Amino acid sequence: MAPKITFDNVTKRYGDLTVLDGLNLEIEEGEVVSIIGPSGSGKTTVLRVLMTLEGIQEGVISLDGEPFTHVRKGDGFVPAKPAHIRKLRTKIGMVFQSFNLFPHMTTLQNCIEAPVQSLGLRKDEAVERARELLGMVGMAEKEDHYPSQLSGGQQQRVAIARALAMRPEILLFDEPTSALDPEMVGEVLSVIRTLAAEHSYTMLLVTHQMGFAREVSDRILFFESGKFVEQGHPDTFFSNPQHSRTKEFLAKVLEAN
Amino acid sequence: MEWDWEFTWNRVLPAMLEALPVTIQATVFSFVLAVVVGLPLMLLRKSSIRLVSVVVGEFIEFVRGTPLLVQIFFLFFVLPEFGITLPPLLTGILAIGLYNAALCSEVFRAGFDAVPKGQWEAATALNLSPRRTLTAIIIPQSLPPIVPALGNYLIVIFKETPLLSFVAVAEIMHVAKGIGVETYRFTEAITIAGILFLILSLIAAALVGIVERYVIRKVYH
Numbered sequence A: 001m002a003p004k005i006t007f008d009n010v011t012k013r014y015g016d017l018t019v020l021d022g023l024n025l026e027i028e029e030g031e032v033v034s035i036i037g038p039s040g041s042g043k044t045t046v047l048r049v050l051m052t053l054e055g056i057q058e059g060v061i062s063l064d065g066e067p068f069t070h071v072r073k074g075d076g077f078v079p080a081k082p083a084h085i086r087k088l089r090t091k092i093g094m095v096f097q098s099f100n101l102f103p104h105m106t107t108l109q110n111c112i113e114a115p116v117q118s119l120g121l122r123k124d125e126a127v128e129r130a131r132e133l134l135g136m137v138g139m140a141e142k143e144d145h146y147p148s149q150l151s152g153g154q155q156q157r158v159a160i161a162r163a164l165a166m167r168p169e170i171l172l173f174d175e176p177t178s179a180l181d182p183e184m185v186g187e188v189l190s191v192i193r194t195l196a197a198e199h200s201y202t203m204l205l206v207t208h209q210m211g212f213a214r215e216v217s218d219r220i221l222f223f224e225s226g227k228f229v230e231q232g233h234p235d236t237f238f239s240n241p242q243h244s245r246t247k248e249f250l251a252k253v254l255e256a257n
Numbered sequence B: 001m002e003w004d005w006e007f008t009w010n011r012v013l014p015a016m017l018e019a020l021p022v023t024i025q026a027t028v029f030s031f032v033l034a035v036v037v038g039l040p041l042m043l044l045r046k047s048s049i050r051l052v053s054v055v056v057g058e059f060i061e062f063v064r065g066t067p068l069l070v071q072i073f074f075l076f077f078v079l080p081e082f083g084i085t086l087p088p089l090l091t092g093i094l095a096i097g098l099y100n101a102a103l104c105s106e107v108f109r110a111g112f113d114a115v116p117k118g119q120w121e122a123a124t125a126l127n128l129s130p131r132r133t134l135t136a137i138i139i140p141q142s143l144p145p146i147v148p149a150l151g152n153y154l155i156v157i158f159k160e161t162p163l164l165s166f167v168a169v170a171e172i173m174h175v176a177k178g179i180g181v182e183t184y185r186f187t188e189a190i191t192i193a194g195i196l197f198l199i200l201s202l203i204a205a206a207l208v209g210i211v212e213r214y215v216i217r218k219v220y221h
Helices: A041-051 A083-089 A107-117 A122-134 A152-164 A183-200 A210-216 A232-240 A244-256 B003-046 B049-066 B069-080 B087-111 B118-123 B131-169 B172-183 B187-220
Strands: A005-014 A017-027 A032-036 A057-062 A070-073 A076-081 A092-095 A170-174 A202-206 A219-224 A229-233
Touching: A005 A244, A017 A041, A017 A057, A017 A229, A032 A041, A032 A122, A032 A210, A041 A170, A041 A202, A041 B118, A057 A210, A092 B118, A107 A122, A107 A152, A107 B131, A122 A152, A152 A183, A183 A202, A183 A210, A210 A232, A210 A244, A219 A232, A219 A244, B003 B049, B003 B087, B003 B131, B003 B187, B049 B087, B069 B087, B069 B131, B069 B187, B087 B131, B118 B131, B131 B172, B131 B187, B172 B187
Parallel strands: A032 A202, A032 A219, A092 A170, A170 A202
Antiparallel strands: A005 A017, A005 A057, A070 A076, A219 A229
């Protein structure tokens, strides 16, 4: 069976700066993968190009073996049309560092907007699904609140419910706890932990929470200068890193913790 | 020169009030045109197709860079040379509306740019269509800065309508001048015209304030 996600020689540049440098990556269905690495290494960009928030200059990203950012033409590939991208993009949901809830909509409205508008659900179906998910993230009581009336941790939990309401198969978490006050990190991590343990989502996390990454992931990727330097099972990765840059990075962050 | 109350009440005021609907029509239609054309102008200027954004950008610069009176004259005197003859009021509405559309497009741009990039990204991540992203996510959030600025343009447009007297549209100022020329008494007519403009400006400003507070409550809670 084809991998859930395939990056085939993906290169992303901003002007002269190469952020992703011929990236190759395969992620299996149901796999939970954490990407770690120094700031500015491009790890967030991996998620952003997968979500099609940004284009890529070279290479192809495929989902379930089907080209996503491009389509086959003759022997090669051409950039995919928006309709093709929109069709496959429903497989992916994303949770952002800064939550990005819609501030003019209540918690519930945030969670039904896209299911009604882009999946074509009936409103009552969407509401039922949203309430179920809000219950799961512990936000059922706050469905009539606006984002400005919620704490950061609560907003992020709503954002997770909003992403889940689209029934994605792949979930992307872009530093989901980095913008939170320390006392709210736990509540968000526990929701993500539940998702990783009890559901079959393919998950890709960019995080600075090493302990958490180690606990929930099936695989850790260490990313630096647009490339994966090292990857491995969390147990071996953290206890016995091979590459000198990985050792250096882990020494620094573990010391800080 | 003495102020003649009887002349004011019997001659000036009735004529002014008769002209008032013309001024209001010119204002309202010009404003609607400015808004309806200004929004797509801004979207076209932001277009990723370079030719479109450059052409629209140049058009906006051209309109902004020439006096409104010149544009009114141009539409009124030059268009008929090309076989397009429009009634004076319509010509005036077109000129004032397009001129302010160019200015309003900048207001829309500022409003759009004020919406955080993360909102566009969340809409993409939720697979909303470009159209739904605009109408349900971006435009509502861009209103709080846009509404007061557009309200300001409404009042500016209102105060620009006397320029239409140059092409003989029977709005307040044109009628005031007419009375002056006819009777050699300008004081009453021009003063009343000024007072009418002041009263209407104040009413318009109050209405804009109400809409502004409504939008802010709706968007920010």
